[in-house]
Amino acid sequence: MDDHLLRVRSIRAGYGDLTAIDDVSMAVGEREIVGVIGPNGAGKSTLLRAITGVVPLTAGSVTWCGEPIDRLPTDARARRGIAMVQEGRRLFASLSVRDNLVLGAYHADRATRQAAEDDVLELFPALRDIRGRTAGVLSGGEQQMVAIGRALMSRPRCLLIDEPSLGLAPFIVDEIYRTLPTLVELGVAVVVVEQEVGRVLKVVDRVMVLHEGRSVYEGSGERFRTDPDALASVYLGHELADQGGAA
Template identity: 45%
Template sequence: MLLQAEGLRVGYGEMMALHGISLQAGAGEIVAVLGANGAGKTTLLRTLSGLLSARAGRISFDGHDVSRRPAHQLVRLGISHVPEGRGVLAELTVIENLQLGAYARGGVRKSGGLDRVFELFPVLAERRDQPAGMLSGGEQQMLAIGRSLLARPKLLMIDELSLGLAPRIVHQLMDLMHTIKTEGLSVLLVEQNVHQTLKVADRVYLLVNGHIAFQGTPDALRAEGDLMRTYLGTD
């Protein structure tokens, strides 16, 4: 397993947000974490990427114990995290944002990969010298993903890929996840958009109030009518 988390307990002050979460992601696999607002999805991602530290449990990545490693070191090991809200720097240009992505790899020239990002997202090449704040929501998400890819990750984690985007764009980005996966990258998606996510994911976790209520294939989750209705609001 590329990523293996066991018994993660994470809290803010008195309040516990995650009560013993175990999760795995293999190489070349798309894993999705679904759940309602406040279920602990973002907390989980932040813990896995080293931004938060767990009170109990352990995380191993690519053969290293990374339970106590800070985020900036995990980037060098190959975990890249697209934070909630994309985190594109509005005042910097598109190319400057991309250069930031390669920060941990000693710059875009050393990282290579820039041509590949422009190939995946031609619109970024067209707008390379525009401030990122001028991009549409979908283009900003593409920029955020492209920026993360320049860190040459083995595991790409995306917090709310579909948030605030038109269905057509979401569809396009989900297709892209599939493309990335076929190139051997692992993807961990944290999502509220159930239908689109279930189409691309290999395995799904359902997070409810800091517990894992379900894990398995998308088909198996679809068969759990009660879970789908109660926690994901779908029929």
């Protein structure tokens, strides 16, 4: 019996003839925060998109609570409890903030939806005053909060966040990262993809390093925190020790 929430085994995925990730494996346990780091083009976003089915697998498997889900369409995976915040927020730009949130809990009944909305507003009080505004005109930070809020509306058990800090002012990024441990308290496991390593390392339980579509490190990440050069050498493939962990 697999006691992990989400397990990815040797997956390969890409776009057309281009393979973006190959032979990548990872596992996410309940209430765990996992960071996926790596340089631009390493395949971090593709990994998340393969997990949710936005990009199809060409090899490997994805299981959710032991059930293989890699043949399911994206929306069916989402209904099982995997939510994702895409890079660039990708809100429903012509809809109001409130409607964005409402659609996040499309399948819920009115009461559940209201409760979820209250939770989100508690998490991001700033959204309270802009509920009526059109999502497309919000600032980047506001959009990021709506995007995470929308993903949380369905009360997922696992939240995948792609580059939450991209293009945002540092104080807003801090605000976003501040909420991640709170999510864990609410029972949500989090996988966060980041290029900006420093912030991720502060909040994650474990970290996976992707380089050129392959997993080159998986572990606590503690050493990257203390030794700034360690990451560079992992990227360059000099040190592949300390590998192991969940895979």
